[in-house]
Structure formats: structure tokens, C-alpha cells
Amino acid sequence: LSFKDPEKPQNYIGEEADWKIAQRMLLDVNDELNLGGKVMIGEAALYGPKIDIMLKDALGNDRQLGTVQVDFAMPKRFGLVYTDKDGQEKTPVMLHRAILGSYGRFIANLMENTGGAFPVWLAPLQVSIIPIGEKHNEYAEKVKEKLLEKQIRVEINDKAETMQARIRDAQNHKVPYMLIIGDREVENGQVSVRLRSGENIGAIKLEEVIEKINSKYLTKALDLW
Known part of the structure; x- marks a missing residue:
């Protein structure tokens, strides 16, 4: 609770x-919603007190993100009025709100605290398909098409590198x-699943893998498997 000095x-x-x-309004909101806010004298904005949402970054430092500010002053300065139910002109109260x-x-802060390891729904690239050899590229394309049908962000990494190098590249990203x-995998209609954590899930039917990934995507789950 950022109040004036x-x-x-x-x-x-x-x-x-x-x-x-x-x-007083902000104190009442704090009590009613049990926010556990701490009054900070001298932290108010020029025009009014505010509720600041403070989070700790990866180094333990406090960082302000969201804020809601109550402003009685600026509407008066701009001559803003509205007509109430009795036909009387009144000056409104302005709320400055920045959710993020x-x-x-x-x-x-999100990148810092996650180390770039975003949950599935937020990851820029969600799946990297790694065919071991050139003869597996055709099946890799079919896998990609099925994932794209679910609007999953996917690419095939068929660079002329070792499989382990391409796995490391995906993990690093x-x-x-x-x-x-x-x-x-081609013979059995499967894919071998590895997670960015290094965990090897193993060979699973393609349909089951797509269903699992799509479920994590749609439910905005924080875990991968």
C-alpha cells in the first residue's frame, strides 16, 4: 500500500x-480481501495512493509489477464530470490500473524466474522432431502434420549433425x-519422447503422444508429462 509522505x-x-x-479506501480493500498489504509511506504516485503488487526476482530483489492507483486529483484538474441519477454533475474518481x-x-521477470523454460502453452517452440537419418524424414513430416493439426508449434531438426547434438540444441533452447x-518408431507408428529436463520417456504410440502434449497445451499445465 503506497501512501503519501x-x-x-x-x-x-x-x-x-x-x-x-x-x-482509507485502499486500507478497507486490503482488509476485506485479506491482501496482507504493507503500508509504505512516501511511495504514492503524484496524484494518489496505490496498491503495488511486488514480486521477488530470481536474485530475491523486490520488483513492482501490477498496480492499481486511486486518483481524485487529475479528474478535477481536467474538469471531468458526469451526471448522476439525480441529474447533478459530479467529479469522477479515476483508477489507473496496470495488471501486468x-x-x-x-x-x-518471467524469463528470469523460469530460466526460459516456459510451460508448454507459452513456449515459442513446443516440439522438436529429430529424425535419426534421412530415411526417417518422410515419417517425421507426417508427425509434424498431425501436430500442426492440433495447432502445436513444431519444427523438424534434420540438420547434418549427430542426434545427440540436435537433442542438446533443443534442450539449450x-x-x-x-x-x-x-x-x-517408423515401423511401429511411434515416437521416442524426451523432455527438455533430460528425462527419456521412451517409445510411445504417436496418437498417445499427441493427445498428451495437446492436453498439457490446452489446460495450460505447468508440468510436461
Whole structure:
């Protein structure tokens, strides 16, 4: 709860009575919703008190993200009015609201705290298909088409590199799933599943794998398997 510093009135605009009402409103909201907010004197905006949502970054430092600010001052300065149910003109109260705060700061904190290992639904690339040899490329294309039908973000990594190098590349880019395709997988209609954590799930029927990935995607699950 970011309130004004009563010893530095020159740092703020608006009437003292409005400030008292606004700060009382935020205290009531804090109590009613059991937010557990802490009053921070001197942290208010120029025009009013605010509720700031503070999170800790990966280094343990406090970072402000979302904020809701109560502003009695600016509507008066701009001469804003509305007509109430009795036909009387009244000055509105303005709420400044930023759910995510600075978008760039939010994304930076998200990347920092996840190390880039986003949940499936948020990962830029969700699946990397890795055919062991050139003869497996045709089946890899079929797997890709089936994943695309579910709007899963997928690409085939058929670079002229070893399978292990391509797996490391996907892991370094935090791709949630690697689907390895060799002779056995082509013959049995399967894919061998590896997770970015390094866990080897093993060979599973393609339909089951697609159903599992799609379920994690649609439900916005935090786990991969």
C-alpha cells in the first residue's frame, strides 16, 4: 500500500481530504480481501495512493509489477464530470490500473524466474522432431502434420549433425518435447519422447503422444508429462 509522505506535501497534488478518503479506501480493500498489504509511506504516485503488487526476482530483489492507483486529483484538474441519477454533475474518481505493470519488465521477470523454460502453452517452440537419418524424414513430416493439426508449434531438426547434438540444441533452447524417430518408431507408428529436463520417456504410440502434449497445451499445465 503506497501512501503519501505527510511531511512532504509539496511532492503531491490534490486536496488533503481526498487523500485521506483514497488511502482509507485502499486500507478497507486490503482488509476485506485479506491482501496482507504493507503500508509504505512516501511511495504514492503524484496524484494518489496505490496498491503495488511486488514480486521477488530470481536474485530475491523486490520488483513492482501490477498496480492499481486511486486518483481524485487529475479528474478535477481536467474538469471531468458526469451526471448522476439525480441529474447533478459530479467529479469522477479515476483508477489507473496496470495488471501486468510494465509489459517488458513482466516478460523479463518471467524469463528470469523460469530460466526460459516456459510451460508448454507459452513456449515459442513446443516440439522438436529429430529424425535419426534421412530415411526417417518422410515419417517425421507426417508427425509434424498431425501436430500442426492440433495447432502445436513444431519444427523438424534434420540438420547434418549427430542426434545427440540436435537433442542438446533443443534442450539449450528449452523446447519442452523432443520426438526422436528411428527405424523402430517408423515401423511401429511411434515416437521416442524426451523432455527438455533430460528425462527419456521412451517409445510411445504417436496418437498417445499427441493427445498428451495437446492436453498439457490446452489446460495450460505447468508440468510436461
